[in-house]
Amino acid sequence: MKRVLIIYYSQSGDVTRAVESLTKCLKTPEIQLSWECIKPKADYPYPWSLYKFFDVFPECINGEHPEIFPPKFNHNYTFDLVIIAYQVWFLAPSLPIQGFLKSEYAKVLQNTKIITLVVSRNMWHSASETMKKMIAEVGGIHIDNVVVTHQGPPLATFITTPWSLLTGRKNRLLGALPPAGVKDEDIDALSIFGERIANHLTKTDCSHHSMLAGLGTVEVNQRYIIPELIGRVIYHPWAKIARFFGQQGSWSRLPIICLFAVHLLFAIPIVLIVSNLIQFLFAPLIHKKIASYVELLKSPISVG
Ligand SMILES: Cc1cc2nc3c(=O)[nH]c(=O)nc-3n(C[C@H](O)[C@H](O)[C@H](O)COP(=O)(O)O)c2cc1C
Known part of the structure; x- marks a missing residue:
C-alpha cells in the first residue's frame, strides 16, 4: 500500500478542481489518499473586497504567513508522495500555503517526494521559485512541478481574473471576454499526469527521480x-x-x-x-x- 498526502487550499475552486483531476487516477486499492485542506487562522473572505485584496499584498511579499489550524493527517505516517496544490497571490505562494510550509506540520515533507501543482492567472514564476526554496528548507524532495494558468489571452485575464475575485463570478464578462479561471479541458488534461504518477507509485522502485519527465508539465511563456x-x-x-x-x-x-x-x-x-x-x-x-x-x-x- 502506498500513501499519498494531498495538501491544498482553494477559494474559487480552481485549485480544488485541478488537484482532483490530477489525482483521479490515484484512487486505486493500492494507494491510500489523505486529503488536507489548509485552514488558516486569519480570514481571507472570498469573493474579496477591493481593500482586503490589496491589503494582503505586503504579507505575501514579506513572507509573513498566518498560523494554520492543526491538520488532521496522521503525523506518525511517512508518505510515499505529497502533492501540494496552491495558488499565486502577488507573485508569491498564497498565504495559507506559506503558513503550512513554515509551520511545524511541514515536518511531514522531510525526506519525502513532493509534486507541486501551481494555479494562477499566468504569473507564477516567482511563486514557483519561492516554493522550491521553502520545500528545500524543510528537507522535502521536490521531484515535479505542474503549472496551470487561466484561460483566454493574457491581456483579457487582467480584467477577467480581478472581476471574478471581486464578484465570485466566472461568467463571460460583457459576453465578449472569456470566462474567468481555468478551462475545463485544461483541468481534464491533468488526469494524464495522474496516470503516470499512479504507474510510478505502484512500481516497487523508490528512486527520487521525476515521475512526470517528458510530459510538458511546465510551459514557460518567455514574454x-x-x-x-x-x-x-x-x-x-x-x-x-x-x-x-x-x-x-x-x-x-x-x-x-x-x-x-x-x-x-x-x-x-x-x-x-x-x-x-x-x-x-x-x-x-x-x-x-x-x-x-x-x-x-x-x-x-x-x-x-
Ligand atoms: C490576493 C490575490 C493575488 C493574486 N495574485 C496573482 C499573481 O500575482 N499572479 C497570478 O498569476 N495570479 C494571481 N492571482 C490569481 C490566482 O492565483 C488565481 O485566481 C487562482 O486560480 C486562484 O485559485 P483558487 O480560486 O482555487 O484559490 C491572485 C489572486 C488573489 C486572490
Missing part, C-alpha cells in the same frame, strides 16, 4: 519573464513600506495600500511596455540568460 522580474523588484520596497505603517487590517496603513493600488494601475502598462522594449532591443544580449532561466523554471530544483 512574462521580464515583467515578473521587474514586478518583484517593484513590489519589495512597497511591501516593506506598507508593513512599516501597520499590520494587515490596520487603519494606519490604509493610505499606503490605496496608493499602491493606484500606482499598480499605471505601473502594469508601463512595465509591459518597458519589458517589450528590453526584449526587443537587447535580445542578443539577454537571450542566453533568458534560456537558462526558462530551464530553471522548468526544473523542480532551485539554484542558490
